[in-house]
Every structure is written in C-alpha cells, then in structure tokens.
Amino acid sequence: MRDIGFRMEITRGCYRNPFQNFEEKEILIEERYDETTGVSSRILPYRVRPAQKPDIAPYLEKSPESLCPFCPDLFDKLTPKFPPDVIAQGRFCRKEAWLFPNAFPYDATNTVAIFSSRHFLALDQFSPETLRDGFGVCRDYFFRMAEMQKGYQYGSINWNYMPPSGGGLIHPHLQTVAGKKPTNFMRRLLASAQNYAAASGGDNLWRNILLWEKQAAQRLIADTGVVYWLAAFSPKGMAGEIDFFFKEKTSFFDLTEANMDEFLQGLSRVLLYLHVNNYMSFNLSLYATMTPEKHFWVQGKIVPRFELNPLGTSDLNYFEKLHDEIICPVVPEQLCKELQPYFQA
Numbered sequence: 001m002r003d004i005g006f007r008m009e010i011t012r013g014c015y016r017n018p019f020q021n022f023e024e025k026e027i028l029i030e031e032r033y034d035e036t037t038g039v040s041s042r043i044l045p046y047r048v049r050p051a052q053k054p055d056i057a058p059y060l061e062k063s064p065e066s067l068c069p070f071c072p073d074l075f076d077k078l079t080p081k082f083p084p085d086v087i088a089q090g091r092f093c094r095k096e097a098w099l100f101p102n103a104f105p106y107d108a109t110n111t112v113a114i115f116s117s118r119h120f121l122a123l124d125q126f127s128p129e130t131l132r133d134g135f136g137v138c139r140d141y142f143f144r145m146a147e148m149q150k151g152y153q154y155g156s157i158n159w160n161y162m163p164p165s166g167g168g169l170i171h172p173h174l175q176t177v178a179g180k181k182p183t184n185f186m187r188r189l190l191a192s193a194q195n196y197a198a199a200s201g202g203d204n205l206w207r208n209i210l211l212w213e214k215q216a217a218q219r220l221i222a223d224t225g226v227v228y229w230l231a232a233f234s235p236k237g238m239a240g241e242i243d244f245f246f247k248e249k250t251s252f253f254d255l256t257e258a259n260m261d262e263f264l265q266g267l268s269r270v271l272l273y274l275h276v277n278n279y280m281s282f283n284l285s286l287y288a289t290m291t292p293e294k295h296f297w298v299q300g301k302i303v304p305r306f307e308l309n310p311l312g313t314s315d316l317n318y319f320e321k322l323h324d325e326i327i328c329p330v331v332p333e334q335l336c337k338e339l340q341p342y343f344q345a
C-alpha cells in the first residue's frame, strides 16, 4: 500500500517547574502533519478539558424563545422563502423540520435548516430521530438543486452548535452550501485523493486510510457498516477531531436514507460522548461531491469547541489563526479509546 502520509516528530523541551521547587521538568511535544488534509498540529502532553458542565442559562437568557426567528411565533414572519421556481410553498419541510434561504448568506446557495420548533436541545437530546428530518430537508434541497440542473458539483452540510463554535442562535440549525467550485479545504481533499490515485496506479486514498487505521487499531472508533468513524491523526481543533467516511460513496446522491440513518446513529453517540465530557458546542461539516468523483468518498468532520474558564477564553489563538497550526492537548488515540464504548452500547 502506498504511504498515506501521516508524519510525526517529537520535540523535547525543558523548564524549571514552579509547582515542584523549580525542579527541571522535561516536556515532550508531538508535531504531527497529515499530508491528505494539510493539517499541522501539536499534540501536547497535558490534559486541558472542560472540568464542569458549561452554564447554559446565560445563553438562554440572552436569546429567549420570544426573540428567536426559528421558534414558532416569529418563524413565518422572519425567515426568508425561496422563489416559487425552487419550491412552490417557499420552504422545504419534513414534519417539524424546515429549510429556507439564509438571511445572511456566505454563498448563493447558503440555506438554513432547523430540526424542529424546539428552541434548545442539550447534546444528550439529539437522538437519531431528532436529527433525521433536519438532515432530511438538506437532502431534499440537494435533490431539488440536481433536478433543476443548477450544475452544482460540490456541496456541504454544516453545523455550528452554540456560540463557542460560531453559532449565532441557540436554536439548533444546519446550513448547506452548494456550488460549482469546492471550498478551499474540500479542494485540498479532492487534490489529495487524485494525487494519491495518480501516484499509486489508481488506488483509492480513503479505502487505504481505512485499511491503515484498521491495522493500526489506534484511531478507528467504529466501523458500523457503510460508515466508519476515526479520531483524526492530526486534528483541526484544540479538543481533537472526529471524522466519518461513507465507504465507496462517491457522490451525495449515492447516499440512501438508510446510509443517512446509520450516520445519524453514530452522530448521536458522538454528541452524547461530548455531553458526558462537559462539551456543549461543536462544528460539523459533511463534504460531498454532487456528481460522481471516483477518487473521493463522502465524508465529514466534527470538532468539539469550548471556552476556557474563568474568562471564557477562546479555544482558537494566534497559533491556529495566524500560524495555521493546531495546539491540541487531547491525544487522538486517547479520544478514540474514550469514544469506542459509546459505539458498543
């Protein structure tokens, strides 16, 4: 198998520790680089994690249901509608879930989807059933875009949950983006897959990553059939990163409802793990091609987000923002071990 490009180097440092009579203390920092994603990270040997459940009350006070554009009182008045050529009713709907244009779009096709009329859900309340219709309306929208022959080749379903992750509203909501060009990061993934295939005589990068991780048995959280879950070797966030891949699915439209259900089962387990470990916020992206791209598999990432107490310090600092390297005090192999039991329950 051609090398999949995980690089690791250990840097040793030393300081005199004020908490132990200024005795010399050695520190080991693992510098990691993933050639597929281009992510550089430093895995640090000290454990920094939210020690207690974050207080949700101040968020709910500042963003009450009475002011929420996604709650039933204001929903119809304040959420945008599509022109009738997209959908006659103006919005996509599955039971309590709705999808509509983003009022503050990043892109021509930036939409918002709500799961239900429920204003707040903690991370242990997202059962697969709770998640199903929200992801379902995103699916309906992508199918409609394909039917309208918009020529979109790349799409994503995204989620900022709660303010530490950039979420602007408490009310749980997804966002879709579709376009003729991939986003910068998706372009990187596509190029890595194509370069790997070219250099290996046609091998599929994602298939080999799965084989590699199965053999290594250090970061493979679970293989649930069509979907497999990994702790990322070189994470994109200070609290690590959890990845999912849809085996052999080379376009969003290859995903069946059953495949989506399998994914949502896993997602629900990951969110429960986060809840138990005192996280309440995360970013999620599902990346997909919208026309078959044989070297690419539909896949995504979940990055837990948090504020550092007591100041509410951001988990994103100069190292990530301006040097493009991630500081991560969560060891990916440990994150994997902690998540595995959630998939065995």
Ligand SMILES: [Zn+2]
Pocket: 065, 068, 069, 070, 071, 117, 118, 119, 120, 171
């Ligand atoms: Zn609401």
